[in-house]
Amino acid sequence: MEPVDLPPVKDTPLRRLQARVDEAVQAHGPGPVSAAAVRMLTGRTTVEDVTSGLVGTLSGDGEHFSTAATGALVLTGVWHRTALAAVREATGHEDAEVRAAALTVLSVRADELRADRAVDRALVAAVHDGCGDASPEVRAAAATALGELAEGGDLALVAPTLNVLVMDVDPELANAAELALTRLADRLDHPDLRASTDF
Known part of the structure; x- marks a missing residue:
């Protein structure tokens, strides 16, 4: 049987975001990245988040996600249980993109949430x-x-x-x-x- 030529993995905004999350975790560690993601989600980014390059790395160049939605989606790639309160609150955000992103995080992190009895x-x-x-x-x-x-x-x-x-x-x-x-x-x-x- 001959191998099947599968199409290459599609380059999508979410795949590019995951690559940026991996890069940020490598440079800054998972704790600082998840904390910065929560601050992005809640609109509380700090000067240090910006000057360290963390927000720039996570946001990327010209990506179409809002800062808050990016913050939520980062949490699909790196997680800490302290992020749950912000994600729960974001399910009621005024921006539909942020609501959908928060719900996506809950889907992806369901096993961890169950393990934490959350x-x-x-x-x-x-x-x-x-x-x-x-x-x-x-x-x-x-x-x-x-x-x-x-x-x-x-x-x-x-x-x-x-x-x-x-x-x-x-x-x-x-x-x-x-x-x-x-x-x-x-x-x-x-x-x-x-x-x-x-x-």
Whole structure:
């Protein structure tokens, strides 16, 4: 059998951001990078963050993410549990890009959050609220986060919402909801949660 030529990995803003996070961690260490990310997310960057080159490294040249969204997304690559309060608060940020980024962080960091016993009904409810957001990107990010965060006791709240979102006309949102249901079914050993494909 001949090897298959796969297309090269696509250069995306998120991949470039991850490369910058890796560079910053190498130069400054994970603690300072995660702390700077929280300050970027909350609008509290310091002079030292700027003069050290840390914010410049993380922000990149001409990337399209806002400073707050960049701060949140940095936390997908480097994490400290003290960042959770800022990320939770950012799920209600006025900018949809920041809300979606915060929900993405919660999805990516779900295992660490569970290990720290930081996933509670209030967090799941806040993420669930994102499923009703005006922004389709936020709704999709919230659906994905529910798939990673919800536990058995949350199913009465999240399963009906995800089942409705599976029928959404936005294919990305419908796909995110279907994947979230699949993730819940697998993670919680609850096969009946899988979205029905019989239409």
